[in-house]
Amino acid sequence: MKKSVAVLTAALLSAGLSLFPATSQAALPLAVDGQQLPSLAPMIEQVAPAVVSVSVSGTHVSRQEIPEPFRYFFGPNAPRERVQERPFRGLGSGVIIDAEDGYIVTNHHVIDGADKILVSLADGREFEAKLIGSDQSSDVALLQVEAGDLTEVKLAKSDELRVGDFAVAIGNPFGLGQTVTSGIVSALGRSGLNIESLENFIQTDAAINSGNSGGALVNLNGELIGINTAILAPSGGNVGIGFAIPSDMVKGLTEQIIEYGEVRRGVLGVLGRELDNETAKLFGLESQHGAFVSQVVPDSAAAKAGLKAGDIIVSVNGRKIRTFAELRAKVATMGAGSKVKLGIIRDGDQENVNVTLSEAEGENVKASVVHPALEGAKLSTYNQDGIQGVAITELEERSPAARQGLRKGDIILGVNRERVQSLKALRKLLEDYEGALALNIRRDNANMYLIVR
Structure with a gap:
């Protein structure tokens, strides 16, 4: 003993x-x-107050198109679609990362579609939270509460984690209240799970269950190493395979949301695949870790930095990468304009390449960050069939944008008689602009003007 x-x-x-x-x-x-x-009690006592319960409520809106023969029986003014509204409630967890400003990080899927977000602290206090911004692709959201005497958790550098490091998960499973489980880091750089668009998960055997989403995964120093996000549960229960978003990704994304109200994703501009055994042998490599570059996009950040097809990227800012998916997730987490040092292998020789990331086009962003009159819409760059502009990809019922007469599927071609060919151009045009907008819109193959205020 x-x-x-x-x-x-x-x-x-x-x-x-x-x-x-x-x-x-x-x-x-x-x-x-x-x-x-x-x-572990002394460490838990320090960290637990920084982990909160998040309860949400809202209304799911579903639309079903009414077939033309049925519309005939309801007269000429019959609606084209049937709209159904269904209220919902949900529970999750969150982590206070800035006590002074009241910033709380959680998962996007926890607050998605919520009209009201309520945060409950470990000491019993409750506050209504404001959604500062979220990123669906990485499943990260940032909330803010106005409260004093908060406890924050310090962020660790997840790039320094090793398989076998101890890990402790804190959250609100099944709405039971704050619960602590422990385990180890089982794997790093997990991807290909089809949970999110950008996957670079920490895998842990610390028990994670429904309601733990958005909660903390900490090391034995009480530092945040990840945000608990999902589990692999073939039988519906915990089987010791949970996944968390690394703290380095969380830090990069939340910093962008705080500064811009959205994620301004960086783009490298390469296409590629995993470095498998066959490719490694062809290039005379012993290691199978890295990202094989099969194509460099012309005029991209990668092309300007001198990257070439056939290069094998093995590190980002001095940290080794294992897969192309890990490279994609790391780059996409960094903001546009970020300077990145890539370690590459070219013709058997290892060298470094410095790249300045360009800004992603075509990302869905909340229109409210572009102009208040467009609140309730989501925008994306549109470039199809010779038509360039900004498409309204989503539109909330009874939102300011909907009341102004905008519709889902509208394509904004111009604003105030100035041509707009991308979301980036629209943001630049409306930066600090507060007046009414004359929108040149293409709708149902016809052009029209719409004045919004």
């Missing part, structure tokens, strides 16, 4: 955990044969 206690104590101490608070002897844990038992 003495030997097992000593081994566990040594393991936890080597991980940098301060096992016992510097308090009186009465506050120390129980002892066995004169040896104090190791405990």
